[in-house]
Amino acid sequence: MSLFMDVHSGFKGATREQLEAEHRKDKQYEKEEGVRFVRAWADPVSGKAFCLAEGPNIEAVKRVHQKAGHPAEEIYELKYDIE
């Protein structure tokens, strides 16, 4: 299992309820791809959203977001996790 950060744009002006609803869609598809979402954060001023997830590979994380209807613009494999 690896750790991934995906970056989305396009959430400018989104409410907490809208973001939670989008993230629930991700969670609907996570199990079938072997992915587990750890946390998500969003800035409704810039429209940026970040999701931290564990999964087998970058393609699996990408497929979850595609199935959820909001493909991620960028996904990074986080080799280093630093406290």
Place this chain on the structure above:
Amino acid sequence: MSLFMDVHSGFKGATREQLEAEHRKDKQYEKEEGVRFVRAWADPVSGKAFCLAEGPNIEAVKRVHQKAGHPAEEIYELKYDIE
């Protein structure tokens, strides 16, 4: 206190030791700016690094990274933190 995500580039090929050394520099300056780093992640393939931090405002987080010698290209205020 707000939550912030900052995004850095330029860590392509960096080792864990190099990234930990850079992050220690952030932590040297966090207290004087009222900032607390929560976690950092990096992808040495793309060179991207992400830092999650709490702080009073975006300028304080920016100053920490400037003092540490690696200014962040992007800093976002995370109004929403979703589990």
